[in-house]
Amino acid sequence: MEKYKHIESAMIHGGIYGDKVTGAVNTPIYQTSTYEQKGLGENSGWEYSRTGNPTRAALEALIAELEGGTAGFAFGSGMAAITAVLSLFRSGDKVIISSNVYGGTFRVLDKVFSNFGLKYIIVDTSDLDNLESNITDDVRAILIESPANPLLTITDIAAVSVIAKKHGILSIVDNTFMTPYLQRPIELGADIVIHSATKYLGGHSDLVAGLVVVKDRSLADRIAFIQNATGGVLGPFDSFLLIRGIKTLGVRLDRHVENAEAAANFLQNHKAVKKVYYPGLQDAQGYEVNRRQAKNGGAMISFELYENYDIRKFFKSLRLIALAESLGGVESLVCHPASMTHASIPKEIRDKVGITEGLIRLSIGIENIDDLLADLDQAIAESEM
Ligand SMILES: *Cc1c(COP(=O)(O)O)cnc(C)c1O
Numbered sequence: 001m002e003k004y005k006h007i008e009s010a011m012i013h014g015g016i017y018g019d020k021v022t023g024a025v026n027t028p029i030y031q032t033s034t035y036e037q038k039g040l041g042e043n044s045g046w047e048y049s050r051t052g053n054p055t056r057a058a059l060e061a062l063i064a065e066l067e068g069g070t071a072g073f074a075f076g077s078g079m080a081a082i083t084a085v086l087s088l089f090r091s092g093d094k095v096i097i098s099s100n101v102y103g104g105t106f107r108v109l110d111k112v113f114s115n116f117g118l119k120y121i122i123v124d125t126s127d128l129d130n131l132e133s134n135i136t137d138d139v140r141a142i143l144i145e146s147p148a149n150p151l152l153t154i155t156d157i158a159a160v161s162v163i164a165k166k167h168g169i170l171s172i173v174d175n176t177f178m179t180p181y182l183q184r185p186i187e188l189g190a191d192i193v194i195h196s197a198t199k200y201l202g203g204h205s206d207l208v209a210g211l212v213v214v215k216d217r218s219l220a221d222r223i224a225f226i227q228n229a230t231g232g233v234l235g236p237f238d239s240f241l242l243i244r245g246i247k248t249l250g251v252r253l254d255r256h257v258e259n260a261e262a263a264a265n266f267l268q269n270h271k272a273v274k275k276v277y278y279p280g281l282q283d284a285q286g287y288e289v290n291r292r293q294a295k296n297g298g299a300m301i302s303f304e305l306y307e308n309y310d311i312r313k314f315f316k317s318l319r320l321i322a323l324a325e326s327l328g329g330v331e332s333l334v335c336h337p338a339s340m341t342h343a344s345i346p347k348e349i350r351d352k353v354g355i356t357e358g359l360i361r362l363s364i365g366i367e368n369i370d371d372l373l374a375d376l377d378q379a380i381a382e383s384e385m
Helices: 006-012 054-067 076-084 103-116 129-131 157-166 217-230 236-247 248-269 289-295 311-315 349-354 369-382
Strands: 071-075 094-099 119-123 140-145 170-176 192-196 208-212 275-278 301-304 331-333 359-364
Touching: 006 054, 006 236, 006 275, 006 359, 054 071, 054 208, 054 236, 071 192, 071 217, 076 103, 076 170, 076 192, 076 208, 076 301, 094 103, 140 157, 157 289, 208 217, 217 289, 236 248, 248 275, 248 301, 248 369, 311 359, 311 369
Parallel strands: 094 119, 094 140, 140 170, 170 192
Antiparallel strands: 071 208, 192 208, 275 301, 301 359, 331 359
16 A cells, blocks of 8 residues: 555655654755765765755655656755756747746846847737747747736646647746645646745745756756756755745645635725735636636735725735735735836836736735734725825
């Protein structure tokens, strides 16, 4: 009989469990840069910690198992993970990215990879015909987020994977907002999954990390080469913290989502609220597609207040919910995408894709829901003009 069948157990027992030498139930922090070799060409399988480290390897095996891929790779940040994946391409190639993609993903393509001749095009990937009509001969990959930041736009991952396969190009999914507990893109046909593990996987706003999981062996060999050659690896201590975070991912997310569903309903029924963006609401864009491909709507909500509410005042009046970049930690956070997370996207593009000045994004934490709703309610009341 297999040891377990369900992802809740895999999050705790998956990858490389414990320490074979001592029986310790946690993989030790192998805080070492190098490994003594017995003789020339005789090593223990470990040579140098940029190439491989046992603590990082335990994390990499764990995320590969959770996402259902052949191999996982851990990086010093989500952006380092994205940079490694984009390093698969060469001058003259083009990557399609979803409108509403993470601001840093846009920035690294627009300001860094463009210097090396890698091209990109922003496409509304929730519209599949529109997506396919943008696939020219130079396109090598489609990079999507679903839900995409900050309007929580849903893209059909299975359909995008079919289109990519038909054109012989890669499908890449940034799964940061969902995690493998809620959505597994490789099972839906994607080739590569990326995470900013800084968010839900770490879960406690105490580390910055990135992960990549690939579906097949040839891609695994290429990413392993890039990881070692470019060197943006995650250190042993942060690898340990991330393994520790993932153990409680299931119970944390259950509570995050329960709170988010309640907050979305509360906002939708509030007289001050003009529009709520939450994939778990029945009238949300992509509700049916999301229901098919994900367990639920996740725990990120965006909303707009009517014009007679002062959003600066709203942000200032919140007492429990902190104004901060980032998301996915146990504490609730709020941000203003237009001036914070998406400020690196030019205003014309922001306006075009719907990231308005009045948009507010919430990362719903695991506090008591009554405290969260009371804080939102009083801050909205304070902001009325
Ligand atoms: C935060 C984030 C990133 C970047 O990750 P870092 O860990 O901050 O480098 C990439 N994609 C998404 C969707 C994110 O939320």
